[in-house]
Amino acid sequence: MFIPNTEAERDEMLQKIGLSRIEDLFSDVPKEFRYPDLNLPEAVSEMEALQNLKDLAIANDSTDDLICFLGAGAYNHYIPASVDAIISRGEFLTAYTPYQPEVSQGTLQSIFEYQSLVAALTGMDVSNASHYDGATAAAEACVLAYHHFRGKRTKFILSRYLHPHYRETIKTYFQGYEKIQITGDDAVEGFQASEDLLKLVDTNTAIVYVQYPDFLGRIHDFKAFAEQVHAVGAILAVSVNPLALGLIKPPSEFDADIVTGEGQPLGIPLSYGGPYLGLFATKNQFMRKLAGRLVGETVDNKGNKGYVLTLTAREQHIRREKATSNICSNQGLIALTSTVYMSLLGKQGLRQVAKLNYDKAHYAADQISKLKGFEVLDLGAFFNEFVVRTPKPVSELNSLLLDYDILGGYDLSKDYPELENCMLLAVTEMNTKDDIDYLVEILQEVSND
Amino acid sequence: MTEPTIFEISSPGRTGVKFQASDVPQFDVPKEFLREQLPMPEVSEIDVIRHFTRLSQLNYCIDTGFYPLGSCTMKFNPRINEVTARLAGFGKVHPLQPVETVQGSLALMYDLQNWLGEISGFSGVTLQPAAGAHGEYVGVMIIRAYHKDRKDSKRTKMIIPDSAHGTNPASSAMSGFDVVAVATDNNGNVDLDSLRAVCDDTVAGLMLTNPNTLGLFEQNVIEVVKIVHEAGGLVYGDGANLNALLGVVRPGDLGIDLMHFNLHKTFSTPHGGGGPGSGPVGVAAHLVDFLPCPIVGILEEGSEDYPPLYGFVEPAKSIGRIKAFFGHFGMMVRAYTYISMYGKEGLKNIAEGSVLNANYLMTLLKDTYKLAYDRLCMHEFVLEGHWPDAPEVHALDIAKRLMDYNFHPPTNYFPLIVPEALMIEPTETESKQTLDLFADAMLKIAEEAKTQPELLKSAPHNTPIGRLDEVKAAKDLVLCCWIPEKNS
Numbered sequence: 046m047f048i049p050n051t052e053a054e055r056d057e058m059l060q061k062i063g064l065s066r067i068e069d070l071f072s073d074v075p076k077e078f079r080y081p082d083l084n085l086p087e088a089v090s091e092m093e094a095l096q097n098l099k100d101l102a103i104a105n106d107s108t109d110d111l112i113c114f115l116g117a118g119a120y121n122h123y124i125p126a127s128v129d130a131i132i133s134r135g136e137f138l139t140a141y142t143p144y145q146p147e148v149s150q151g152t153l154q155s156i157f158e159y160q161s162l163v164a165a166l167t168g169m170d171v172s173n174a175s176h177y178d179g180a181t182a183a184a185e186a187c188v189l190a191y192h193h194f195r196g197k198r199t200k201f202i203l204s205r206y207l208h209p210h211y212r213e214t215i216k217t218y219f220q221g222y223e224k225i226q227i228t229g230d231d232a233v234e235g236f237q238a239s240e241d242l243l244k245l246v247d248t249n250t251a252i253v254y255v256q257y258p259d260f261l262g263r264i265h266d267f268k269a270f271a272e273q274v275h276a277v278g279a280i281l282a283v284s285v286n287p288l289a290l291g292l293i294k295p296p297s298e299f300d301a302d303i304v305t306g307e308g309q310p311l312g313i314p315l316s317y318g319g320p321y322l323g324l325f326a327t328k329n330q331f332m333r334k335l336a337g338r339l340v341g342e343t344v345d346n347k348g349n350k351g352y353v354l355t356l357t358a359r360e361q362h363i364r365r366e367k368a369t370s371n372i373c374s375n376q377g378l379i380a381l382t383s384t385v386y387m388s389l390l391g392k393q394g395l396r397q398v399a400k401l402n403y404d405k406a407h408y409a410a411d412q413i414s415k416l417k418g419f420e421v422l423d424l425g426a427f428f429n430e431f432v433v434r435t436p437k438p439v440s441e442l443n444s445l446l447l448d449y450d451i452l453g454g455y456d457l458s459k460d461y462p463e464l465e466n467c468m469l470l471a472v473t474e475m476n477t478k479d480d481i482d483y484l485v486e487i488l489q490e491v492s493n494d
Numbered sequence: 495m496t497e498p499t500i501f502e503i504s505s506p507g508r509t510g511v512k513f514q515a516s517d518v519p520q521f522d523v524p525k526e527f528l529r530e531q532l533p534m535p536e537v538s539e540i541d542v543i544r545h546f547t548r549l550s551q552l553n554y555c556i557d558t559g560f561y562p563l564g565s566c567t568m569k570f571n572p573r574i575n576e577v578t579a580r581l582a583g584f585g586k587v588h589p590l591q592p593v594e595t596v597q598g599s600l601a602l603m604y605d606l607q608n609w610l611g612e613i614s615g616f617s618g619v620t621l622q623p624a625a626g627a628h629g630e631y632v633g634v635m636i637i638r639a640y641h642k643d644r645k646d647s648k649r650t651k652m653i654i655p656d657s658a659h660g661t662n663p664a665s666s667a668m669s670g671f672d673v674v675a676v677a678t679d680n681n682g683n684v685d686l687d688s689l690r691a692v693c694d695d696t697v698a699g700l701m702l703t704n705p706n707t708l709g710l711f712e713q714n715v716i717e718v719v720k721i722v723h724e725a726g727g728l729v730y731g732d733g734a735n736l737n738a739l740l741g742v743v744r745p746g747d748l749g750i751d752l753m754h755f756n757l758h759k760t761f762s763t764p765h766g767g768g769g770p771g772s773g774p775v776g777v778a779a780h781l782v783d784f785l786p787c788p789i790v791g792i793l794e795e796g797s798e799d800y801p802p803l804y805g806f807v808e809p810a811k812s813i814g815r816i817k818a819f820f821g822h823f824g825m826m827v828r829a830y831t832y833i834s835m836y837g838k839e840g841l842k843n844i845a846e847g848s849v850l851n852a853n854y855l856m857t858l859l860k861d862t863y864k865l866a867y868d869r870l871c872m873h874e875f876v877l878e879g880h881w882p883d884a885p886e887v888h889a890l891d892i893a894k895r896l897m898d899y900n901f902h903p904p905t906n907y908f909p910l911i912v913p914e915a916l917m918i919e920p921t922e923t924e925s926k927q928t929l930d931l932f933a934d935a936m937l938k939i940a941e942e943a944k945t946q947p948e949l950l951k952s953a954p955h956n957t958p959i960g961r962l963d964e965v966k967a968a969k970d971l972v973l974c975c976w977i978p979e980k981n982s
Contacts, residue, residue, distance in 0.1 A: 177625065318818070342970075
């Protein structure tokens with residue numbers, strides 16, 4: 046199977062080492078603990094393994110079985126066939142971190158192009174080689190802000206409409222920092238306005254975190270907001286849906302300092318939540334404080350253009366406890382996935398697919414707003430998600446929708462008690478007009494029961 | 495040869511994907527939000543396929559040759575893993591679907607939690623961490639939470655042997671602990687006197703890599719654990735080197751309190767040019783309540799007629815969520831596939847094969863290259879890449895010259911406690927023939943170092959590109975081929 050040496054070869058090797066039995070290799074291991082009896086299933090063949098895994102996979106309902114209107118941080122998008130063709134290549138799949146640049150130019154140039162594409166899409170000066178996901182990228186941005194002010198500014202302000210998982214992750218990351226105060230996302234009457242956050246901003250504020258489009262799908266103009274955050278010298282960080290940036294203004298236009306986000310919409314399968322892609326881009330002034338890998342352009346000893354990992358003096362394998370972060374990987378293959386996706390779609394494709402999302406979501410909102418008992422909350426401009434107040438509890442409604450093979454929207458009451466009976470619906474290019482009309486028809490039908 | 499960037503091959507008007515025309519009415523985007531410039535490349539599908547295929551061909555990879563990178567466990571990546579991870583029932587499932595619709599995913603995660611616990615001797619496992627370093631951070635936070643829960647606020651110190659991976663001190667510092675290093679003794683073990691000297695009631699824990707980064711099993715592991723426990727600290731195991739122990743010994747049985755796994759090393763998920771990894775954490779019974787949330791549990795027991803209902807549960811004193819959703823599920827499918835194919839009796843073959851291969855290769859090389867610590871090694875060993883009679887040749891030159899022989903270099907200049915370190919980990923998936931060829935190349939290079947040092951100093955000669963100017967890269971800092979236009 047995966048171990049090539051035969052018994053005869055093993056014996057020959059043992060002899061060369063000067064041992065007689067394979068167990069002798071483990072003489073340093075305390076004898077009483079050697080070779081435990083493991084309570085695991087018996088080994089299976091490849092054919093049996095595939096069947097077992099198919100049986101498990103079939104026990105799931107996939108987006109091939111259901112019409113998906115669920116988003117909330119992970120989205121059902123079309124992935125062109127060429128994406129998987131490239132990332133399945135052994136040369137990318139089975140290579141290590143490009144520490145030896147002479148035999149890793151494929152990985153290095155791909156990362157360089159990834160950094161360039163992310164910078165271009167977000168409008169920022171510099172992108173790192175990627176982070177784990179949208180949540181951890183946001184937490185790392187807060188770490189950056191903490192160090193930028195040398196721990197002297199202790200207030201982190203998070204918008205209530207930053208993804209709930211991202212807010213929780215940031216809070217977990219900082220539980221060892223007793224002086225840090227994380228605020229801004231408490232429950233409010235009705236909705237939190239940007240101005241509510243500004244009331245908290247002061248000269249002790251290290252970072253203000255907002256989402257664009259926000260967790261409810263809304264598009265805000267943060268221009269005036271940014272000016273006020275900057276007026277006290279704080280950092281404005283924005284978590285984005287990168288696909289939306291094919292259509293709406295990039296955060297650079299309202300002078301964001303750090304842009305992070307979940308890269309999953311860029312050609313990455315839903316895969317039950319991961320692996321996804323943490324985007325992380327900043328203005329030049331934060332370049333040396335960035336966490337994670339960076340690839341830079343240089344030349345070889347004959348003057349040929351090439352690429353290497355650079356500014357490694359920030360990283361843990363050199364600086365150990367003084368590093369900017371403990372991270373020692375990037376999302377490698379997933380960053381490549383998004384690179385191929387962004388290249389394939391390019392200027393036209395990104396614009397087109399973003400507009401398809403926009404139009405279909407607005408069509409769905411229009412249709413649902415005509416339904417008796419349903420209310421589409423008028424929250425201003427939105428991208429591909431919007432909030433619907435439903436006549437029944439969302440969990441109940443979603444169970445009914447499942448009977449019609451519809452995967453309903455996210456139940457907002459879990460994270461936002463003030464949004465009881467409110468559903469966050471996502472509509473993408475994968476949803477045809479027929480799908481949307483079917484959803485509308487079934488919503489009416491099941492709410493009448 | 496040089497491949498232009500994707501921006502350089504852009505031609506206005508091209509695109510690589512055709513999307514259908516909209517079947518719904520058009521809606522206007524308010525002007526204040528509409529993006530004007532979208533400076534992305536414009537290329538066709540064949541442009542993209544050729545560009546990235548050409549780039550791929552500039553890479554060395556496991557599929558093309560031997561990759562003896564110490565500490566990285568570059569074993570063969572079985573292709574069945576890629577097939578199972580891409581099954582529609584796994585790949586096309588949304589993380590927030592009702593649990594009733596994802597029982598297959600949850601059953602897989604539940605089993606994998608239990609399997610990893612069984613393999614390592616731990617009572618609870620979280621699959622959420624995204625990579626080894628992320629798992630370490632989780633481990634360090636659990637240690638903090640454990641002491642805090644006991645209302646013991648004095649514990650500010652994390653002990654880390656000087657042979658440890660750089661992530662250990664970085665994770666500890668990131669979580670607010672003071673890092674205290676302990677020395678390595680003459681046999682490559684933790685120096686017990688140094689350890690005793692720093693163990694007091696301010697010790698939160700010890701981060702122990704076993705086998706350590708010298709590839710040596712910690713001979714005093716029972717004593718080390720005892721000293722730390724007696725001081726009231728916890729012992730964290732860095733699971734980076736678990737490949738050497740699979741089925742042979744369980745870290746939990748040795749008294750280790752918690753440990754992370756690297757699914758991308760030990761359990762064959764591909765490294766992908768730097769990620770994604772996956773770094774589950776296993777903990778002993780007294781730490782189960784502190785695991786990050788959520789973990790997978792059984793909501794309703796099954797019966798003869800029905801399987802159990804799986805869902806998410808929150809540990810009582812959880813440190814909280816550490817990323818969005820539930821971890822790198824795609825990597826879990828691959829690791830599950832891999833473990834199921836080895837089964838209860840087969841896992842030890844992995845450890846035995848990797849330790850046999852390492853000792854065999856070490857035996858072939860140790861008369862020519864100085865061995866840092868001359869004793870049986872586990873899955874890897876460390877040589878010194880330097881000879882007194884070839885003073886100008888360094889470990890780096892040996893590493894670069896190996897590329898001319900079509901081998902990936904070993905890890906070099908790590909661990910830091912060995913001068914001119916060359917750290918070699920062959921893994922169990924290499925054949926004797928490959929090891930013999932590699933040893934031949936290493937011996938030939940040792941000869942060249944003395945007779946033709948210039949050949950090593952100017953290596954590599956047969957790679958797509960020569961030695962790169964890293965100083966220029968760090969000085970000029972060209973990190974992006976797209977320069978933003980400044981807002982007016």
